Amino acid sequence: MAEQIEFDQAHQALQEVTDALENGRFVHVRRQLQDMEPEDIAHLLEASPRKSREVLWQLTDPEDYGEILDELSEDVKDALVSKMAPETLAEATEGMDTDDVAYVLRSLPDDVSREVLSQMDTADRQRVETALSYSEDTAGGIMNTDVITIRADVDVDVVLRYLRMKGELPEATDSLYVIDQESRLIGQLPLIALLTTQPDIPIIDVMNDVDEAISVEASDSDVASLFERRNWVSAPVVDENQHLVGRITIDDVVDVIREDAEHSMMSLAGLDDDEDTFAPVVKSARKRSIWLGVNVLAALTAASVSNMFEATLEQMAAIAVLMTIVPSMGGVAGNQTVALVIRGLALGHIGDSNKRELLLKEAAIGFLNGILWALIIGAIVVAWKGDWVLGGIISAAMMVNLLVAGVAGVSIPIMLKKMDIDPALAGGMMLTTITDVIGLFVFLGLATLVI
Template structure:
């Protein structure tokens, strides 16, 4: 219920701001923006047309620029950053977490990034440069360097006094990291254990071993999977020598999960998950034309099969009426399988040890569904057209295509992943091409042999 109210409130704010801008009530809009959280302003910017977006950005408090930029999609962020003076952008990045600042700097031109880095103090610059040295899709690219370390040879009272002197803990801190003289991670101590232990207890006696630290080169998808399985709030990041480099927090992992979902959803339509909803017409048309061109080739492949049996189609109109059923059913069945396999690949459930069993299982599912729908559709055709031979032909084609769809739904994404091609992007189109070609070829081929 609370989520529904918040969602309605977001739409209400968008409508109010749009009406206020149209009526020239800029002071009112500025006041509204001052009362909003940075993430809500980012949502408002992405939901606004480009002209309104530019005005909103000018009315936003510059102190919030950094946090807002971190929440924006890449296309929207680039459009706003391109209109900002370098010194204003440098001011906007002050106070940002290391990982958030690295995310923003990665999308900027090299010259502008260097200029922003040059204006930082040495400690902050080294931290950001270290984050930038790791690929964006790894634990090193996700981590931030804001964490608290302690020694194992002190007691609880010393640590508590140290924390009181420190005054403030980094956001999402649920544990303190125990290191040795060479900054190697040897354990971690939860805040709950710290607060409930006796003051004279040594840290080494109550800490937990650091056996679940994340390697700095781990893939971000693997990190997200670990957080999901272990219910972590934060986790330390180490290198091969076990030196503590940073930590990853749950808010960064949520961003990874969200981006993966958006990527899979948009890739199924052949689109960029970072594309601006209100991008310029020519830019959107150019991006989508590439995918449409690929689909034209797939459609031409299916059409060429139909053209091979042109004489058969001319002789019997019933075949032309029924010919779309078989490839359509195969496409639906195959897409069900391919969605299951893509999810399994993303979650790490599918590997060399079990892909054969998955292939046999999906082939069996395709065969079983093929038998069921072959009998059902074949019977409908016999009752509809009064032609037992035609009913048998479409049944045979249906059985074949649904079985092939199950096999292709497993093999295509696995092969694409081995070829370093995103299965979510190309898998659906490849599968549709296979089921269309096989379905039409079998149906029209049998019709040519037995009827024409």
């Protein structure tokens, strides 16, 4: 109920701002934006057509630019950032987490990125350059270098006085990290332990061992899996020599999980996960036409199989009426398996040790469903057309195609994963092509031989 109220309020705010823009009430819009939270402004920008979006951005308080950019999708963010002066962008990044600043700068041309870096102070520039040195889909690319470190040979009281002097903690801080003289990670001190321990106790006596530090080269998907399994709020990031280089917090991981989910969902339709809802027509059409072209080739492949049996189709109209049933059932069954396997690969549930068992399981499911639906469809065809031979042909084709769908549904995503091709992007299309071709070939082939 609360979520529905929040959604309705956001929709109402969007409508009010849109009406005010159309009526030229820019002062009123500016006041509304000043009363809105940065994340709500980001939602408003993404939900607005491009022309309105540019006006809204100009009416937004520049002091909020950084927090708003942090909430925007990549396409919308890139469009706004590309029109900002380097000095304005440098000011907007003040207060943003290092990984978020690096994310913004990666989308800029190199000369603009260098100019923005030149506008930063030395400390901030060094932190951002460190983050930029790592790939954006690794732990190093999403980590934040703003970390509080302490030494093991000091007392709790020294740490408490240091924190009071510092005045604030980085967001999502649940532990302080203990390092040696060479900045190697040797332990961590939960804030709860710090606050409940006597002041004269040495840190070495109350710190915990680090069960699992994240390698700076680990993929962001592996990081997300670790956070999910361990229920972490934050985790240290180390290099190959165990030097502490940063930390990853739960908000970064939530972004990774959301982006992976959006990527999988959009990839099933051949779209970019960061595509702007209100992107220019020509740009959107160009992106989508590529996927449509690939699907045309797949459709032509299936059509060529039908063409091989043109004489059979001409002799018996009933076959032409029924020929779409087998490939359609195979496609649905196979895509169910593909979705299951893609999810298993994303969660790390499937590997070399268990893929054979999974293949046998899905083949058995395909076989059992094949028997069930072969009997059902066969009976329907016999009752409908009064032809036992035709009922037997479609039953046999159904069994074969559902069995193939189960095997292909497991094999295709695993094969694509090994080839470093996104299974979510190509798996469904490949599966549908295979089930269409096999289904048509078996059904029409048996009809040609028997009838």
